[in-house]
Amino acid sequence: MKKIIKKVLFLLVAFAVLLPSLTQAQTVVKVAVVGDSNDPIWEIVQENLGEEIQIELVSFTDGVYANRALSDGDLDLTAFQHNAFLEQETADKGYEFEVIADTYLSPMNVFSENISDLSELQDGDTILIPNNVTNRGRALKVLESAGVIKLDPDKGHLPEVIDIIENPLNLDIVETDPAIIPQALPDAAAGITNSDLAIDFGIDPVQDAIFAIEIDPEEEALQPYINIIVARAEDKDNEVYQQIVEAYQQPNVADFISEHFGNSIIPVFEGASAEG
Known part of the structure; x- marks a missing residue:
């Protein structure tokens, strides 16, 4: 009888020890990213979160498919667009x-891998730009800022190639999958793609650029291009997701971004330091 009582007591003690871990089950949140350049940022976010919430990064080569997966419920959040x-x-x-x-x-x-300055462009040269609507429009705006082309001013931040009203060098502006533009640079005079895709290919988005726009996060024209974390509308107030946001928007994350990426990525959230 005493042996039975001892076994029961042992089981009760073991259960009491295990109970906290059983009641604090880990919550896994799937977050879509494009490429892997931002993985180090999410490592800092995970450290801020602790162990109860686990971020699982799901990498896509095209954000269109990531948004579809979010809509279908296969993901919890996106953090690429x-x-x-x-x-x-x-x-x-x-x-x-x-x-x-x-x-x-x-x-x-x-x-570019063929010229060191846009002033070296020749008549009929090819320039590669992203083939999705928003990044295509942004790339065209970059070329306009560089003085290479002029766009119809009524087209806002989403112009198309057909909206070019001046093209003195008769440049052949080719729309291409933004993910392959870095590797296609040898075959064109120049190309424009997203910073994260450039980083994934080993290109410094600022130091290796032959033309770079000065970034001011407060500039109204740049507001459409601020990167965001996105949830399904019904989940916007989800407590776990809000904890992830809080863990992201911390000074140590802003400082890491500034130190690790330099001017390639500029944190814009409230927790960012003045230096970031």
């Missing part, structure tokens, strides 16, 4: 998404 991309996706597909946080602003600059 800027406001303009989300706006276009929502207009085209009727997604019911909600922005739950601003993250950073990254430049979209001009790269």
Whole structure:
């Protein structure tokens, strides 16, 4: 009888020890990213969160598929797109998404393996730009800022190639998958792609650019290009997701972004330091 009582007591003690871990089950949140350049940022976010919430990054080569997966419920959040991309996706597909946080602003600059300055462009040269609506429009705006082309001023931040009203060098502006533009640079005079894709290919988005726009996060024209964390509309107030936002928008994350990426990525959230 005493042996039975001892066994029961042992089991009760073991259960009491295990109970806290059983009641604090880990919550896994799937977050879509494009490429892997931002993985180090999320490592800092995970450290801020602790162990109860586990972030699982799901990498895509094209954000269009990430948004579809979010809409279908295969993901919990996305953290790759800027406001303009989300706006276009929502207009085209009727997604019911909600922005739950601003993250950073990254430049979209001009790269080349054949020329060192846009003044070296020749008549009929090829320039590669992204083939999705929002990044295509942004790339065209970059070329306009560089004085290479002039766009119809009535087209806002989403112009198309047909909206070019002046092209003195008769440049052949070719729309291409933004993910392959870095590797296609040897075959063109120049190309424009997103900073994260450039980083994934080993290109410094600022130092390696032959033309770079100065970034001011407060500039109204750049607001459509602020990167964001997005949830389904019904989940915008989800407590776990809000904890992830809080863990992201911390000074140590802003400091890490500034130290690790330099001017390639500029944190814009409230927790960012003045230096960031």
